[in-house]
Amino acid sequence: MKIGHVIVPAADVEAQLAFYASLGLTVKFRDGDRYAAITDGRTTIGLADETQQPVAGQTLISIEVDRLDEFVARLPAGEPVTGPHERRVVVTDPCGNPVVLYERLS
DSSP states (O other): OEEEEEEEEESSHHHHHHHHHHTTOEEEEEETTTEEEEESSSOEEEEEETTTSSSTTOOEEEEEOSOHHHHHHHSSOOOOEEOSSEEEEEEEOTTSOEEEEEEEOO
16 A cells, blocks of 8 residues: 555646646656646645545545455445546545545456
8 A cells, every 4th residue: 555646626637737847846647638747756746636635626535455345245335336547435534534545456
């Protein structure tokens, strides 16, 4: 298990990508106009089009896990959603903050 990235809402992925690049961050991954990952080499920020976010309009922490179904079985969670790169589910911490648990697709 590891912290995957912080997901930030992006009404305009291109504009936000340019902003963060101007701060010296580098592009790690790009998925068209729907998502871009930028990094300082240690931490990744995911800029997600608001229509593609697991919880629209909120900044989220994502945690990569090896066996998503094991977490789904023991935590209050809905059914996992399969995206183009991962399977994910949203859970909430004790204070009600949404957290994305995800498993990479092979």
